[in-house]
Amino acid sequence: MDSYVLKRCHCRAERGSGSVRAAVSPASAKLLKAVSVPNKLNLLLLLEKAPHCVCDLMAHTRASQTLISHHLSEFAAEGLVQSERSGAFVDYSLTKKGRKLVRAVRTLAG
Secondary structure, eight states: OOOOOOOOOOOSOOTTOOOSOOSSOHHHHHHHHHTOSHHHHHHHHHHHHSOEEHHHHHHHHOOOHHHHHHHHHHHHHTTSEEEEEETTEEEEEEOHHHHHHHHHHHHHHO
């Protein structure tokens, strides 16, 4: 029976030396997670066109009010959307940061 041969890495870094740092900060990873689901990204794309209230977003996406509100609260926590009360309704729109993110996603999508 042949013995198992462990191949060695050819890089110069020592294991556990900490010489390699994470390329993405925890804040960036959290931001990317906020838009990683297609339904969430669709909400941002709708908000890019115009401000919407939750009931408008429900009609466009056929998602529940609870789910949309949850996504919007995540976006607000990440600074991607802002809200403005208009009578009995709350309209949501993209912030400058949200617009930059949507442009970046569109650029990546080609």
